[in-house]
Amino acid sequence: MVPQDHTLARSGLLVLLPTYNERSTLPATVSGILHAIPTAHVLIIDDGSPDGTGQIADELASDPRVEAHHRSGKQGLGTAYAWGFQEAVDRGYRFAVAMDSDGSHQVSELPALIAAAEAGAGLVIGTRWIPGGTIVNWPWYRRWISRTGTAVARIALRSQLRDLTSGFRVLDTRWISRLDLAALDSEGYAFQVETAWTLERLGCPIAEVPISFIERVEGHSKMSVGIVWEALRGVLRWGWRLRFSAAPLAITDTQRGGGA
Structure with a gap:
């Protein structure tokens, strides 16, 4: 469990690193974050990794800027981020960063995303599909899945965002607090789509910053047919709500009533 009086509380920036079997990549990711910023x-959220990632996280937590939180079993990326976002809000952080722990997201690009948040964006998305954005070492079918999925999501959700599935983000906690995190029902990567689309519909100022996504060279990708299906099913469901439901958004009661 996370101690409530941990020395990490009440700082400006909290980087959330959900992990599952990432012992070979986690140390370099954490080191890179602390070097760049x-x-x-850093708050590591480990889902009971059987490869010893949790032990590595505890060792990294010897640095007072790092904390490890252990969950019992694989509960999904979305629930890890929902829990981490709530921690960021409750502890009084100004910004929460979401990023992969496998080295796919370049820590050197994090300052640019933070700068966009400091300039006023409530959500900053590290975007692959805009000029300046690149993907390295992806096979053609991964590119096709990502581009097609993004196109379908934009049409279904009437979104202007160009990389709804990107997991490299900076969020202002004042906008996170407007979300009803318990109502967000995505367990996997569809959580990225759901949060971005919900904030977009709420009128959140959003910036998309080009990034270079580099396919991991160690460990194994978590992408699967099940994850793709969950995202597609979610997009279609949200698109239906958008068109036919009176309250399609996962927003707080205060926000639903028109409050700030």
């Missing part, structure tokens, strides 16, 4: 704090 020395004032950042």
Whole structure:
């Protein structure tokens, strides 16, 4: 469990790193974050990794800027981020960063995303499908799945965002607090689509910053047919709500009533 009086509380920036079997990549990711943003704090959320990632996380937590939280079993990326976002809000952080722990997201690009958030964006998305964005070492079918999925989501959700599935993000906790995190019903990567689309519909100022996504060279990708199907099913369901439901958004009661 996370101690409530941990020294990481009440800082400006909390980087959330959900992990499952990432012992070979996690140390370099954490080291890179702290080198790029020395004032950042890192919260590792491990889903009971059988490969010993949790032990590595505990060792990294010897640095007072790093904290490890252990969950019992694989509960999904979405629930890890929902829990982490709530921690960021409750502890008074100004920004929460979502990023992969496998080295696919380049830590060197994090300052640019943070700068966009500091300039006023409530959500900053590290975007692959805009000028300046690139993907390295993806086979053609992964590119096709990503581009097709993004196109379908944009049409179904009437979204202007160009990379709804990107997992490299900075969020202002004042906008996170407007979300009803318990109502977000995605367990996997569809959580990225659901949160971005919900914030877009709420009028959140969103910036898309080009990034270079590099396919992991160690460990194994978590992408699967089941994950793709969950995202597609979610997009179609949300698109239906958008058109035919009176309350399609996962927003707080205060926000639903028109409050700030």
